[in-house]
C-alpha cells in the first residue's frame with residue numbers, strides 16, 4: 001500500500017472484472033470497494049500545529065573572479081534533518097537539506113564551483129535556465145565523488161524563479177528526494193515593475209516537498225509522502241509585516257501535484273509562472289503546480305489576521321480512478337501566514353506586469369518547424385532515454401512548435417531544457433491566464449493537445465544534447481526522456497541521429 005499507482009490498480013480492476021463475469025459480480029463489487037477504501041486519500045487539513053517558524057534558505061554568497069564573473073560555491077553533502085518523523089540522514093547543498101538560494105541578474109556572468117562530497121556520482125542541473133548544453137548539468141555532466149565541476153554562463157533571460165537539482169541518469173528521484181534542491185532567482189534590471197522584493201521579508205521562497213523516512217533514511221522509492229514540508233519544515237508559520245507578501249512557490253516533490261489555495265477562499269494574485277512575470281496579474285482562488293513548476297503569488301493580509309495556505313484536491317486532468325491513486329483527492333495544510341498588528345505599506349498590485357514577455361518565445365507566425373511528442377507509458381514517441389542518441393535535431397535560430405499530447409491514460413508532464421516556451425493553445429483554445437506567460441514545464445492532462453512555441457536562439461553544440469522529459473521523477477528515471485541537439489544550419493549532430501535510429505528500430 002506504500003505506492004499508489006493507477007496502473008496496477010487498473011490491471012487488478014480488469015482482472016477482477018474478467019473473473020467476475022459469470023455470476024460473482026457482487027463479490028467483485030465488494031473487492032473493488034475494499035481496494036478503493038483501502039487507498040483512502042491523505043488529509044492533514046486541520047491537523048497541522050503550525051508551531052515552527054518558517055526557515056528561509058540563505059542567499060548564497062558569491063565572490064568575483066579576475067574575469068569579473070560572479071562565483072558561487074555549492075557543495076552536495078550528507079547531513080541529517082527532521083522530516084517530521086524524527087531526524088534521518090538527508091542530503092543537501094551547503095547544508096543538511098535543500099540548498100541556498102542563488103541569485104543573479106540578466107547580463108551577469110556566473111560560475112558555480114560545484115563540489116560533490118557525496119559517496120555517489122551526481123549532477124546539478126539549472127532548471128529553466130537558458131545556457132549551453134555542456135553547462136546544463138543533465139545526465140551528461142556527471143560529477144564523481146570528490147570531484148568539482150565549474151559550469152559558467154551569462155544570464156540572458158527575463159527575471160524568474162528557477163531552481164537547481166541533480167539530474168543523474170536514472171537516479172534523479174533518489175537524489176532530489178534526499179534533499180538536493182534549491183532556488184535560483186533571476187533579476188532583470190530592465191524590468192521595472194514594482195513588487196514586494198525584500199528576500200525573506202515580503203518575498204519568500206516556498207519550496208514544497210513531501211519526503212518520507214524509513215529506517216533513518218529518506219524512503220526514496222516513496223512516490224507520495226503523507227506530510228508536506230516548506231523549506232524543510234512541516235507546518236511552519238511565517239510572520240508577515242507588510243500588506244502584501246510575495247510567495248515564490250516551487251513544487252520540489254518528485255511525483256505530487258499541488259493545488260494551492262487559501263483556507264478562507266480569498267484570492268491569490270498570480271504574478272509569475274516558470275519563466276517570469278505574467279503579462280498581467282491573474283487573480284485566482286487556486287494555483288496548480290506539478291513537479292518542477294513554479295508560480296509567484298501575492299497574498300494581501302489585514303493587520304492581525306491569520307491565513308493558511310493549503311493544497312486541496314489537485315485537478316490532475318485524469319479520470320476519477322487515476323485522480324484518487326495519484327493524490328488528486330489529497331488535502332494538506334502547508335503554511336500559515338500570521339499578519340502583525342501593524343503592517344507596512346506595500347506597492348499596489350500593478351495592472352500590467354510584462355505585457356511583451358511571450359515575445360521571448362518567438363513569433364507564432366514565423367514557425368520553422370512543428371514536432372509532435374506523444375506521452376505514453378514511460379516513453380515519448382514510443383522511445384525511451386538513450387544517452388548516445390539525438391532524438392531531435394534543432395537548427396540554431398529556429399522557432400518551433402512542439403505539440404505535446406498525453407495519450408497514456410496516466411498523469412504526465414512535459415519539461416524542456418534550455419528554453420522558456422509560450423503555450424500557444426490548449427486543445428485549440430487560448431491558454432488559460434496561468435499559462436499566459438513563459439513556461440518550461442506543464443502538466444499534460446489526459447488527451448489534451450498543447451502547442452508550445454519556442455526559439456533556440458543560442459548555443460549550437462553538435463556533441464552535447466539537451467533533455468526533454470516527463471518531470472514526474474520516477475517516470476523520468478524509468479526512461480521517459482528524450483534528447484535534442486541544437487546545431488548550426490546544415491550541420492549534423494555528433495550523436496546517432498533519429499533517422500538512422502528509426503531505420504534500426506527502437507528499444508522503447
Ligand code: C2O
Pocket residue numbers: 125127165167292415417467469471
Ligand atoms: Cu527539473 Cu530535466 O529537469
Ligand code: CU
Pocket residue numbers: 125126127128415416417
Ligand atoms: Cu530542467
Ligand code: CU
Pocket residue numbers: 411412413470471472475476480
Ligand atoms: Cu510521466
